[in-house]
Amino acid sequence: MQFEALSPDARLSGMRRFVAHEPKFGEPMDRLDPAGFGRHRFDHRLAAVLHALGTMESRLPTEVVHEVFGEEAASATADPWSVSSRALEDKLIARAQRTHDGPDLDSKLDWNAPGNVPDLALLALLRLNAARFADLSEEARTRRFEALPVDLDALSNEAPHQLSFWNTVLIAAADAAQSLTGAERTLLVRKLGAMRDGPKNQRAQWLLFVALFEAGMDALEEEALRLTLDHAADPSAPTVFGRFLLGVSTREPTQLEPTVEALLATPPADGLDTVGLVAGSLARVVVHGKPPAQKAARSLLLGLAQRSPFLEDPRMREVLGFFGLKKEST
Amino acid sequence: MTDRSIRLHVFCSVKGGVGKSTLATVCAKLLRGIGRVPLLIDCDLMGTSLADGLELRAPDATQKADGSLDLDAPPTGRFLSVNETRARRAERRTAMQTEERWRNHPHPPPFVNDILNHAFGYEKAARVDALIWRHQRDDGVLYLPSSSTYDDVIESAAWFYGEEFDWARALLRTLGALPSQIPTLTDVVLDLPPGVWGFPHEILDLVSMLLDPAKSLPEDYPPMGGVRWEPNPFLVTSCDPNDLVPALEYIARHQDVVPNLKPVVNRRVQAPNAVRALARSRLGSILSIAGIEETIAFVDHVPTLAKVFWEGDLDMVDVPHDLIETLRLGG
Numbered sequence: 140m141q142f143e144a145l146s147p148d149a150r151l152s153g154m155r156r157f158v159a160h161e162p163k164f165g166e167p168m169d170r171l172d173p174a175g176f177g178r179h180r181f182d183h184r185l186a187a188v189l190h191a192l193g194t195m196e197s198r199l200p201t202e203v204v205h206e207v208f209g210e211e212a213a214s215a216t217a218d219p220w221s222v223s224s225r226a227l228e229d230k231l232i233a234r235a236q237r238t239h240d241g242p243d244l245d246s247k248l249d250w251n252a253p254g255n256v257p258d259l260a261l262l263a264l265l266r267l268n269a270a271r272f273a274d275l276s277e278e279a280r281t282r283r284f285e286a287l288p289v290d291l292d293a294l295s296n297e298a299p300h301q302l303s304f305w306n307t308v309l310i311a312a313a314d315a316a317q318s319l320t321g322a323e324r325t326l327l328v329r330k331l332g333a334m335r336d337g338p339k340n341q342r343a344q345w346l347l348f349v350a351l352f353e354a355g356m357d358a359l360e361e362e363a364l365r366l367t368l369d370h371a372a373d374p375s376a377p378t379v380f381g382r383f384l385l386g387v388s389t390r391e392p393t394q395l396e397p398t399v400e401a402l403l404a405t406p407p408a409d410g411l412d413t414v415g416l417v418a419g420s421l422a423r424v425v426v427h428g429k430p431p432a433q434k435a436a437r438s439l440l441l442g443l444a445q446r447s448p449f450l451e452d453p454r455m456r457e458v459l460g461f462f463g464l465k466k467e468s469t
Numbered sequence: 470m471t472d473r474s475i476r477l478h479v480f481c482s483v484k485g486g487v488g489k490s491t492l493a494t495v496c497a498k499l500l501r502g503i504g505r506v507p508l509l510i511d512c513d514l515m516g517t518s519l520a521d522g523l524e525l526r527a528p529d530a531t532q533k534a535d536g537s538l539d540l541d542a543p544p545t546g547r548f549l550s551v552n553e554t555r556a557r558r559a560e561r562r563t564a565m566q567t568e569e570r571w572r573n574h575p576h577p578p579p580f581v582n583d584i585l586n587h588a589f590g591y592e593k594a595a596r597v598d599a600l601i602w603r604h605q606r607d608d609g610v611l612y613l614p615s616s617s618t619y620d621d622v623i624e625s626a627a628w629f630y631g632e633e634f635d636w637a638r639a640l641l642r643t644l645g646a647l648p649s650q651i652p653t654l655t656d657v658v659l660d661l662p663p664g665v666w667g668f669p670h671e672i673l674d675l676v677s678m679l680l681d682p683a684k685s686l687p688e689d690y691p692p693m694g695g696v697r698w699e700p701n702p703f704l705v706t707s708c709d710p711n712d713l714v715p716a717l718e719y720i721a722r723h724q725d726v727v728p729n730l731k732p733v734v735n736r737r738v739q740a741p742n743a744v745r746a747l748a749r750s751r752l753g754s755i756l757s758i759a760g761i762e763e764t765i766a767f768v769d770h771v772p773t774l775a776k777v778f779w780e781g782d783l784d785m786v787d788v789p790h791d792l793i794e795t796l797r798l799g800g
Contacts, residue, residue: 196740223740225769225789268741268767377758419758426724426759433725454755461756463722 181246186259189234190252193263195222223267232271234260236279251300258304265307272311273318281323283308287330292337302339309343313350324351328359345370349379353386360386372408377416381423388424388432395424395435399443414452417443422458437464474697475648478658478796479676482705483716485515485663488735489705491774493660494519496796500656501609503798507656508601508611508647511581512640512672514625515662520558520580520614524605527554527578531599537574540587540595551605554578558618565620572620578602580616582625589639594646601651611651629667636668637675641691648694665704665719676700677726701797702730708744714751717761732765733795741767766795 142150205213239245239255246254253259261283264271272280287305288294294302312319312327319327331347334340345366352359367380380402388395399417407413421443424436441464443449444456459465478500480493490513497509511519519525527549531542549557561576575583579600587595602612616622628634647654661669678684679698686693706716713734720730734744748762768774773789793799 196743221740221743225767225791266742270741377755378760381758381760415755415758419755422755422759426721426761426764430728433728437725454753457753458755461718461721461752461759462724 182256183246185234186246186250186256189231189256189259189263190250192222192227192231193252193259193266196267221267228264228268228271231260231264231267232274235264236276238282253300253304262304262307265311269307269311269314272308273315277320277323280312280319281326284312284323284326284330287334289333290335290337291339291343292335295339306343309346313346316347316350316354319354324354324356327351328356341366342370342373345373346375346379349383349386353382353389357390368402368405371402371416372411377419378423380416381420381427384420384424384436385428385432388428388435392429392431392435395432396439399439414449414454418449418452418455418458422462425462437462440464471695472697473648474699475654475694476656476699476701477644477676477679478656479661479672479700479702480659480705481661481665481669481673481702482663483665483712483719484707487705487707487712488768488774489513489663490517490519490522490660492703492705492733492735492768492796493658494523495774495792496798497610497656497658498608499793499796499798500658503793505655506609506611506651506653507658508613508651508654509658509660510613511615511660512668513660513662514582514615514622515629516617516622518580518615518617519612519660520554520578520602521617523612523614524551525554525602525612525614526551526605527557527602528600530577530579532577533574535570535574536576537571538577538579538583538600540575540579540583540600542599543596544599544601548603549578554602558616561616562618562620565618572624580621581613582616582621584613584643585636585639588642589635592642594642594650596650597643597646598650611654629662637671638691640672641675641693644698645691645694648696665715673702673723673727673730676702676730677723680727680729700729702727703733703796704730705733705735707735708747710747710751713744713748717748717752717765720764721756721759721761731797734765734767741765768792768795 145153201213235257237257237260239257250259253262257279261275261279287309288301291302291305294305316324327347328351331344334344345363348359348366349363352363363383363386367376367383370376370379373379384395384398387398399421403413403417418440421436421440425433425440428436440455440458440462444459449455478493478496480489480496482489490511494509497507500507509519520527529545529547529549531539531545533539557578561571561578564571564576575586584595584597584600587593597613600613602614604610604612615625628636644657647657659672661672663669665673675686678686679700704716704720706712716732720732723730734741744765744767745762748765749757752759752761
């Protein structure tokens with residue numbers, strides 16, 4: 140309709156100008172020109188699709204939405220619709236498991252994301268459904284663990300998108316720790332142990348050592364607890380401490396209480412939310428623990444609710460109500 | 470008690486329309502596909518029926534002299550065609566609307582409503598083996614559909630909301646008769662009505678008793694047929710927070726008594742990461758740490774599963790294999 144609204148002369152002039160931009164046949168003009176494609180070269184079209192898939196289900200930062208689309212869009216609460224499906228995830232797994240070698244298979248563009256197709260596929264997969272990390276082949280997982288950088292802190296300035304990729308992989312590995320083979324676990328411990336000093340490196344060690352302890356690596360208990368205490372004020376501390384308590388209580392449910400009491404006896408770090416840390420981590424044991432551990436955690440929550448600082452905190456009533464624990468206490 | 474065990478697959482939901490009946494039906498078909506003998510009992514008596522959705526053939530059950538069903542008679546071995554079944558259902562609808570006597574006597578074809586009513590009224594189980602429906606393609610699943618006719622639904626609603634009706638015991642009495650009536654039976658799939666109160670809650674309470682070896686059924690409960698019942702319960706939910714949040718709260722609240730009640734999200738519009746994030750944001754700061762949303766299993770394949778109702782049938786070759794894992798049917 141817009142086209143028809145133009146005068147015939149204007150239409151003709153526009154078409155001539157458009158034709159003048161037609162690329163010459165046979166010469167790749169840009170990286171998305173099919174004439175430049177080949178199995179031995181980086182597939183920009185596939186990469187563009189994977190890159191888009193990895194970001195499609197994320198909301199843009201509000202300030203960006205406001206600037207581009209206006210206030211109404213920025214205040215909308217609707218979540219993005221899903222593009223994901225089991226079939227799509229299966230395809231992403233197949234792509235993520237492929238090897239890539241040779242410099243021609245690396246992107247020359249600034250993707251703000253991994254520069255190769257297998258890692259782009261892995262990132263898209265983990266952003267759509269992180270739980271599918273466990274469905275990757277051992278070889279594909281091991282390849283990523285072997286490639287773990289020794290210094291995540293250095294990446295935060297040099298290549299923040301790489302830091303984001305490795306953080307995503309490490310969190311997925313921690314969540315899938317129960318599914319990793321003995322060789323993978325040993326490799327992870329070796330690679331993490333070889334990391335340099337630095338807050339991001341230490342945080343990675345903390346997340347993985349606790350997860351691997353929960354998954355059965357007894358030797359990591361002491362280090363996992365030390366790192367947990369070091370990170371007690373971290374926003375993820377309740378979740379990770381919950382995982383540590385699951386490891387403890389799976390081995391010996393009666394050790395749950397002394398472990399929590401030892402934490403409570405430790406001088407709190409600045410800004411530590413003791414109630415959130417302890418109640419949240421015990422709630423995790425109630426949901427994910429084996430029956431004896433669940434019972435011990437319920438009992439401990441009820442006991443803690445009777446004393447300060449838990450007694451005064453309204454969140455304790457919320458937790459007790461959520462699990463119906465008041466019923467048991469009466 | 471014998472060494473025989475029967476698995477009891479239970480599908481409930483906070484609200485209707487979330488795919489519960491579809492999953493229950495697929496569960497039964499998958500069970501048959503792996504060589505078991507499942508009975509699918511459609512306990513959702515509030516307005517929909519597997520008999521309308523699937524190409525089912527009603528049994529040509531024995532009738533009394535007045536034309537009503539004899540629910541104590543043995544199987545005839547005969548089945549109506551699908552068209553005859555639909556015609557008989559229409560006759561039942563008309564008869565219940567026009568003749569008062571059919572409110573107290575079961576008109577053919579037999580529905581699960583009649584079986585529960587019989588078990589409640591006479592305090593004994595009907596001959597369920599004589600009242601089982603079959604699929605037109607003889608898929609090997611045994612069906613007991615509910616009735617969706619107006620008067621049957623009104624009566625069921627009265628059972629729910631007004632009249633004294635002991636759902637749990639009526640169903641237990643029926644279940645207890647199955648091991649002897651159907652010696653080859655290995656699985657029962659229960660498609661419960663929407664809601665996690667009343668009858669569905671009572672069934673989940675029963676499940677909790679069957680799950681705990683230290684517990685025994687109350688003495689006034691009917692016997693369960695001398696076999697070991699192994700519950701496999703699911704709470705089916707959508708991505709809608711109105712549905713998802715109360716579903717997770719119900720699971721948390723009953724986690725100590727029904728520890729294997731598994732939340733299953735029929736995923737349509739949101740990816741797993743987004744659904745889990747949504748649940749965390751709605752459950753509150755501490756409760757989000759508990760990670761109850763991590764226990765959610767996701768089912769997609771919606772077009773494939775919907776064939777059950779769109780086309781009235783589902784070929785096993787169309788069924789994605791990971792569903793067996795999600796529904797805990799292996800091993």
